[in-house]
Amino acid sequence: MAAEAALREASVALIPEDELRAQLYHFLARFLASPPDKTGLESAAKMDGDDTELGKAFGVFANLASRTDVNKVGQEYQDLFIGVGRGELLPYGSYYLTGFLHEKPLAKLRDDMGRLGIEREPGVNEPEDHIAALMDMMAGLITGQFGTPAPLAEQKQFFDTHIASWASHFFADLEGAKSSVLYAALGTIGRHFMEIEETAFSMA
Amino acid sequence: MKQKCDRAIVERRSFLKLAGASAVAGGVALVSGGKSAEASTTADETGRLYKQTDHIKTYYELARF
Numbered sequence: 001m002a003a004e005a006a007l008r009e010a011s012v013a014l015i016p017e018d019e020l021r022a023q024l025y026h027f028l029a030r031f032l033a034s035p036p037d038k039t040g041l042e043s044a045a046k047m048d049g050d051d052t053e054l055g056k057a058f059g060v061f062a063n064l065a066s067r068t069d070v071n072k073v074g075q076e077y078q079d080l081f082i083g084v085g086r087g088e089l090l091p092y093g094s095y096y097l098t099g100f101l102h103e104k105p106l107a108k109l110r111d112d113m114g115r116l117g118i119e120r121e122p123g124v125n126e127p128e129d130h131i132a133a134l135m136d137m138m139a140g141l142i143t144g145q146f147g148t149p150a151p152l153a154e155q156k157q158f159f160d161t162h163i164a165s166w167a168s169h170f171f172a173d174l175e176g177a178k179s180s181v182l183y184a185a186l187g188t189i190g191r192h193f194m195e196i197e198e199t200a201f202s203m204a
Numbered sequence: 205m206k207q208k209c210d211r212a213i214v215e216r217r218s219f220l221k222l223a224g225a226s227a228v229a230g231g232v233a234l235v236s237g238g239k240s241a242e243a244s245t246t247a248d249e250t251g252r253l254y255k256q257t258d259h260i261k262t263y264y265e266l267a268r269f
Binding site: 026 | 232
């Protein structure tokens with residue numbers, strides 16, 4: 001609760017573009033960390049995008065959200081990320097970059113997290129290089145959830161090192177995965193947003 | 205140097221605006237859980253309903269669902 005209040009306070013000082021970036025990262029993190037509950041799905045169905053590529057992707061996502069239900073999305077999430085033995089996709093940086101879990105990229109991420117003062121919530125066992133965790137960390141760096149908002153250069157470095165090299169591939173895989181329906185649209189949103197971030201960081 | 209830096213920031217902001225950092229009207233904060241439950245109830249009531257555009261119709265015709 002205190003963290004939420006701090007988040008709100010911090011976002012007041014953010015320029016609108018950065019606030020939206022943080023919200024987009026939070027949005028992706030939320031749907032990638034677990035399937036939505038009824039309220040989440042109902043809210044998602046009410047989103048409305050404009051005519052940009054990203055806006056259109058949100059329109060598709062909202063439409064699909066209105067046509068599915070919690071059980072179906074739950075099953076979709078299960079098939080994509082959990083499965084029997086393993087899901088269709090393994091959403092970890094280390095896996096995408098080396099073909100194995102728990103490799104060097106994860107160690108490097110842990111180093112950087114230590115430096116930035118970020119740590120896992122107690123009780124979370126998921127490796128830190130899970131896509132949802134990384135999206136959450138970006139949001140936190142932007143809003144200052146881990147202290148003060150990280151300067152753009154620091155955000156860029158984190159993004160370049162831990163996200164840029166693989167997240168677009170992951171989101172494209174999500175778009176094309178056999179089990180994806182609602183999550184295919186989430187993949188499109190993620191892919192467009194990563195492109196926007198890459199271009200925007202290149203201007204900084 | 206400072207001037208160059210400022211220009212880059214302005215360019216970056218304009219780019220983000222155009223590229224769709226504002227693509228989603230109000231909805232993302234609501235769905236991302238960044239706001240309290242109270243806020244989401246209010247926003248739900250005023251939340252716009254999805255409008256189907258021609259683009260989306262085409263998407264469905266082409267897509268596999």
